[in-house]
Amino acid sequence: MMTGLDRISYQSRWRHIAPEWKFLLWLLLMVLAFTLPVLGRVMTLLFTAALTCFVARISLWRWCRWMALPLGFLLVGVLTILLSIGRDPQSLWWGISIGHYWLGITPSGIITANDTFWRSLCALSATFWLVLNLPFDQLIVLLQRARVPRLITEQILLTWRFIFILLDEALAIHRAQTLRFGYRSLPKGYRSLAMLVGLLFTRVLMRYQQMATTLDIKLYQGDFHL
Template sequence: MTIQIDSLAYTNRLRSLPPGHKLSFAGLLLIISAVSHPLVQILIAAWMSIWTVGYAGIPAKTYFKLVYAAIFFWLTSLPALVINGTDLAHLSLIENDLIGGLNIGSYYLYISHHGVIQAGAIFTRAIASLSCLYFIMLTVPFSELLQTLRNIGCPVLITEILLLMYRFIFVLLNTANEIWIAQKVRGGYRNFSTSMKSLALLIGQLLKRTLENYRQVLLSLKSRGFTGELQVWNSYRYRQSSRYSIEAITGIIFLIALEWVENGRIFTRV
């Protein structure tokens, strides 16, 4: 999946757009999604999905796999947000917040109305924010992202650390996949006991090989005359698109106006 994501960033249909424009567009929507209401957040998620799948040509299967992964993490946190508990003696205090529940001894577990609202708000904000991040990840190559960060004044040390971390993500995943396949072929995961032993061996070998790869990277940098700064060269020529620019500006203005209307409705109710 990660390798496919990296290749899509170089081959998508929005590749010719300047990376600074794409980063500014997604960054503004990310800020709006962090402070807006659920309706606006849902529209941002849908709109960014259209940009990513429709305009950039990213396969829907790949994109929605990433969305499903985010939904899975949200589901794991759902019980902690929705389920609450109290002593039976204090049951009258939660009548307005109670949706349903059951007794466990002298304790009462219940589904919280406030918790459901909070879970929904977290879901819409997370999906909207992730759709903006996925747009950047799937349409802007990492080297161009780092170059853009340098152009706007980001410290070189930070961009170099990001570059090395990004490179070692691939090394880590490829090494883990190779070890896992070798263990599975030898029956290393046929039951729970052997699975735990194989997992421990995998983690140990993964750490060992990662350190060895890190040492090889240092040696290769020194042999190539590394002077303390990693230079990223890019010869790709970008073309601005009036159509995409107009659509992006119009959409952002519409979302800001809609958020303004939503705020007005809330203040009117209060």
């Protein structure tokens, strides 16, 4: 089973372009995200969104929905930058009194929060572009050409493999529970979720043992042929 992001990366218009060029373009977009002023970051964000939708063959609405997933964490971080606590209300653009302190917004906080928001959003869109256009086999090739230690590459490969095993087992258990009305009510839903976590751990261990047995049969010597 492949996730939606992984499937799109294999259907990209730039599927056969060398991974080094994709990585260099990602580096360029990241440099622009951290060096340009706010207006330049907005233009870079729009360019990256248009390029991603065209190359990855996805709609703008779908891109916006996926970008909205980490946006909540970003807004929480920006909010902590925007709000300030102090004793002097004169330094605040807007504030409320909390005992002997004032909680509010300073002009410098607005500038910093605005700068951080667009920088983070631009960098996030660049990374999202790389994920949607760099299939996993090209990522392995890129790591090898970058002389990344073989052990780290193998760990990434195994982690990626077990992500799909975990998702596959979780979906199979959830489907079986749904067919038996395991999520019909809130108490049953919590009970079914607890059972899913317990069964998932057992099933993943079984799949790991099966993979280890398969590797032993193939005379595995501790190295994967990458």
